Amino acid sequence: MSVVRNGRAGGAPERDALVRALCAAGIDAEIVDVRDGLDARAAAGAAGVGSSGGVLVAAGGDGTVSAVAAAAAAAGRPFGVIPCGTLNHFARDMHIPVALDEAVAVLAAGRTRVIDAGDVNGRLFINNASVGAYPRMVWERNRARRRGLPRPLAMAVAVARTWMALRTDIVRATVDGAAIVRRTPFIFVGNSEYEVEGTDIGRRPVMTDGTLSLTLAPKFGRADALLLPLRVILRTLERHESFETMRASTIVMQTARPRVSVALDGEVRVFDAPLTFTVRRGALTVVVP
Secondary structure, three states, rough: OOOEEOOOOOOOOOOHHHHHHHHHOOHHHHHHHHHHHHHHHHHHHHHHHHOOOOOOOEEOOOHHHHHHHHHHHOOOOOOOEEEEEOOOOHHOOOOOOOOOHHHHHHHHHHHHEEEEEEEEEEEEOOOOEEHHHHHHHHHHHHHHHHHHHHHHOOOOOHHHHHHHOOOOHHHHHHEOOEEEEEOOOEEEEEEEEEOOOOOOOOOOOOEEEEOOEEEEOOOOOOOOOEEHHHHHHOOOOOOOOOEEEEEEEEEEEOOOEEEEEEEOOOOOEEEEEEEEEEEEEEEEEEEEO
16 A cells, blocks of 8 residues: 655644554555645656555545545556545545544455546546636635745635636537537536535535536626625525536537636646546546445
8 A cells, every 4th residue: 555645734644643543454555745736646656656556545635635546547546545634525525534543444444436537638636627716716825825824814815816806708618519608707617516505515425427517607706706605604506596507528618718727626737728528437446434
C-alpha cells in the first residue's frame, strides 16, 4: 500500500500518528509526504508506476484525493481515502469515516466498489469541474493565503472580491447532441447527479449511473449570490428560477476565450477550448466501508 499524505490539509494527522494507526491495523505502507495537489499527482503517479499492485491511498483534502484517484485509475490500482480536508466531498459520498482509526480500519477490511469518474479534455475528476466565478474565487483565496492570511479570512476576502467582479459570459455548448447558448456567471459539471434539495444537498446518492450533472445560472446576479447561502439553508435551491440543471453523458463547451480556467475538484487548471466533458465508466475501484 502507498499513502500520499498532504501535511498541509486542514485535518491532516501527524506522520507518526498515521504510522501508528496503520501499524495497529496491520497495514504495511509506504508514506509519501506532499504539499499540494500538484505534488500529490506527481507522487501518486510515481507510486502507481513503481509498484505492480496494492492500494493507492490519499490522505488529504479533495484536491489530494482527486490527484491520487487519477493516478490509481491510470495504474489500474484500487484507491483508498483517509479524509483530512475541510469538506471531504468524495469521502462523504463514499461514506468513509473522518476519524483516522476508523478510516484506516476501512482500508484494512479491503472491501471495494467500482464507480464512474468525470473527464474533461483527458483529465479525470471525481467530484466536479467549474468554470466562471468559482475558479476566480479559488484563485483569490490562494492569493490571499500566499499573503499570509488565515484560511477563514482568505476565504472571506476571496468571496468578496469574486462578488464585486461577478460577470456573465456567453457559453455555447452541445449537451448530448443538443445545442444550447446561455449567458451565465458560472458553469458546474458534476460527476453523477448532485442533490440540490432536502437534507442531502450537495451529495450524490450514486456514482455509477454514467451521467454528468450540468448546472447553469442564466438569471443569476449579485443579489442571487448574496441570497445563495440562505436558499441553501432553507432548502429552496432547486425551486429557484436562477438555476438550470440537466443531465448528460457528453458535454462539449465553447467559450469566448481560447484558454479556460477550470476549478477541477477545487484545484484550478487551465485548458484549451473547447472543453469536452465525458464519463469514464467504472474508472475507479474504491475501498469503502
